[in-house]
Amino acid sequence: MRKTSAKASAPAKIILFGEHFVVYGSHAIMTAINRRIHVAVFLNKTQTINITSNMGIIGSYTDSKFNLIKGGKNTKEILDPVYKSAIDVLSERKQNLGIDINVVSEVPHGVGLGSSAACCVATVAAVDSLFHKPDKQWVCSKAVESERLVHKDSSGGDCYISTFGGLIYYSKIKGFKTIETTRDLSLIIVNTGIKHRTGDLVSSVKKFKNDNTSLFKDLSSYADNICQDALTAINIGDEKKLGKLMNENYTLLQQIRVSHKKHDQIAKICFKNGALGVKPTGAGGGGSMIVLILKEDKIKLTSEIERNSYECIPVKIDYDGLVVY
Numbered sequence: 039m040r041k042t043s044a045k046a047s048a049p050a051k052i053i054l055f056g057e058h059f060v061v062y063g064s065h066a067i068m069t070a071i072n073r074r075i076h077v078a079v080f081l082n083k084t085q086t087i088n089i090t091s092n093m094g095i096i097g098s099y100t101d102s103k104f105n106l107i108k109g110g111k112n113t114k115e116i117l118d119p120v121y122k123s124a125i126d127v128l129s130e131r132k133q134n135l136g137i138d139i140n141v142v143s144e145v146p147h148g149v150g151l152g153s154s155a156a157c158c159v160a161t162v163a164a165v166d167s168l169f170h171k172p173d174k175q176w177v178c179s180k181a182v183e184s185e186r187l188v189h190k191d192s193s194g195g196d197c198y199i200s201t202f203g204g205l206i207y208y209s210k211i212k213g214f215k216t217i218e219t220t221r222d223l224s225l226i227i228v229n230t231g232i233k234h235r236t237g238d239l240v241s242s243v244k245k246f247k248n249d250n251t252s253l254f255k256d257l258s259s260y261a262d263n264i265c266q267d268a269l270t271a272i273n274i275g276d277e278k279k280l281g282k283l284m285n286e287n288y289t290l291l292q293q294i295r296v297s298h299k300k301h302d303q304i305a306k307i308c309f310k311n312g313a314l315g316v317k318p319t320g321a322g323g324g325g326s327m328i329v330l331i332l333k334e335d336k337i338k339l340t341s342e343i344e345r346n347s348y349e350c351i352p353v354k355i356d357y358d359g360l361v362v363y
């Protein structure tokens with residue numbers, strides 16, 4: 039039986055340790071966070087896929103031709119993965135239908151918090167649930183294909199963490215391992231306000247690696263050791279150690295030149311106000327930073343960061359992953 043409307047939501051993510059080095063086989067630690075992308079889909083009586091987002095952009099697709107209704111020149115680039123998510127499900131389910139898609143995001147776009155992956159996951163699930171109960175593994179694999187439109191060399195980690203939730207230890211070679219912990223991490227995300235393009239930063243690191251082969255090899259093995267130590271620190275709840283490891287990871291990101299002067303400004307404010315650890319999260323070059331801070335110091339630090347005109351997002355680990363309503 040076909041439904042006429044459906045809803046799903048999926049969490050955003052942060053990379054706690056190991057970004058960039060993970061592309062070359064080192065480990066990374068990622069977590070889903072309690073900020074979601076909500077997608078509602080409604081069958082319409084045309085053959086058109088209309089997409090509206092609370093980012094203030096609207097586009098429609100008829101026979102795969104894009105028509106800009108509202109938004110800037112990057113609107114198509116942002117909406118294409120959502121369209122691909124929907125049309126791939128419709129074609130897989132052999133349905134030639136028009137759909138209105140309404141996206142409501144609780145996270146800023148383009149600052150390394152995995153909003154496009156979460157949007158693909160929620161769209162695939164919402165459209166599929168018009169026809170039957172979606173299978174999470176299948177949703178994840180379809181979302182990875184759509185997300186590759188944005189991030190060609192994607193490890194697939196963003197879609198995985200958004201679908202299944204929780205905290206994971208990941209390597210491209212060995213795959214995903216859930217970190218079984220119920221302890222929460224007292225984290226704040228700070229948005230530098232500088233949007234980044236993951237692909238450009240991944241390419242610049244590739245160039246750095248090719249120009250500095252032996253240095254990069256050393257940095258990679260250092261990054262991998264940091265991840266292993268961080269796994270132990272998370273398991274035993276050693277926040278001080280975890281903070282120290284975040285700071286070490288930050289210096290590695292500076293060495294491979296994905297840091298930004300805003301990172302240093304934010305880190306300074308954080309250390310002055312008791313942060314245990316600070317680092318950029320994701321591709322860098324702006325984007326977001328994560329700060330580990332004792333619960334009792336969180337309010338003071340947040341107001342200090344906001345006083346310096348940066349957006350703060352307090353977060354918790356999300357264990358639900360994809361939810362279909």
Ligand code: PMV
Binds near residue numbers: 059189195319320325
């Ligand atoms: O900024 P984000 O969330 O797109 O993170 C990219 C993470 C990288 O390690 C730089 C790339 C990857 O595929 O893992």
